[in-house]
Amino acid sequence: MKTFYTFLAFAFLYAVKSQRTPTISYISQEQIKDIGETVEFRCSVLYAPDFPVVWTKINKNVANDQLPLSHGSTLIIRDTRFTLKYDDALSTFRLQIKDIQETDAGFYQCKILISLNNYVSANVELQVRRPPIISDNSTRALVVTEGQPVQLDCYAGGFPTPRISWRRENNAILPTGGSIYRGNTLKISTIRKEDRGTYYCVAENGVGRGARRNINVEVEFAPVITAPRPRLGQALQYDMDLECHVEAYPPPAIVWLKDDVQLSNNQHYSISHFATADQYTDTTIRVITIEKRQYGEYVCRAANKLGTAETSVELFETTVPVCPPACGQALYYGAGVVPVSSGPLVVLVLFITVVMRNFYAKY
Secondary structure, eight states: OHHHHHHHHHHHHHHHHHHSOOEEEEEOOOEEEETTOOEEEEEEEESOTTSOEEEEEEOTTSTTOEEEEEETTEEOSOOTTEEEEEETTTTEEEEEEOSOOGGGOEEEEEEEEEETTEEEEEEEEEEEEEEEEEOTTSOOEEEEETTOOEEEEOOEEEESOOEEEEEEGGGOOOTTSSSOEESSEEEESSOOGGGOEEEEEEEEOSSTTOEEEEEEEEEEEEEEEEOSOSEEEEOTTOOEEEEEEEEEESOOEEEEEETTEEOOSSSSEEEEEEESSSSEEEEEEEEOSOOGGGOEEEEEEEEETTEEEEEEEEEEEOSSOOTTTGGGSEEEETTEEEEOOSHHHHHHHHHHHHHHHHHHHHO
16 A cells, blocks of 8 residues: 555656746856857756757847757757857756857847747847947048038947047147047037048947047138238349248139239249148249339239139339349349359449449549
């Protein structure tokens, strides 16, 4: 009789055990790793010796994108970076991934298959730290007109989410004030020509050295002209250079005029333009061997699609040659040529000329 009761007890325990639903007693917490590191996921199960346990990778960015990795204690994916170990004493399945890549990020699901449409599962997420990469939808370059509002955008991918900051070349002050602005969008309510130049979008998240994009901002504006020396004197028969400094973008057409007549290169004038940058041009007109009719007002005029500007330079007569450019010229007296190399020498030659004229007038 005792044996009969013992048999009933074992039968009852077996029936109770067989009726218990398989469950997952432990799943690893969220994992955050750098590229190249190793990660291990653990999944412990109860009451599942006769049920298959599988690991599956789920792409969180694409619906229904699942990749089976293992079945039971067997790894089914052909990738030497993946290994699977089963601890029978703890009923724990350990999935290990070496040399983590960015594409390994996602959810890893441990699942107990009970029947065709019945299963128990638990997920663990792997997040892979990635250095910032500035997105293609960020601003690359801009050409705008002075006075317009301007918006510079900068977006970056990576994990953790990168922080965006803005700077100018040589740490110049930003139009918004200060040398650094933080945020994805830099807004300039009314851009000025002084705001042109290179802007830096910097993305940082503590992984790697960060990322930077140079954004060139060109500002179109009407010409602005200045004359460094608005009045210049020179003696007859000597050369003199008249100068103007032009600031404009796009680069302007520049002309010199006298008495409303446009001047050109010939035996009386030599015109030159020297661009020091896209926005700056220095222009010079040399008046050659000055004659009486060449004294007066000269106009320097610059024009581009946004407007026209001009300024004047007056050339007046002096009795003593001005050096330079007279210093390197030759002074003509009679049929001879006297080289002039300094101011005192010019004065000496003029003094001798006057004395000789007086001498011949007496005799």
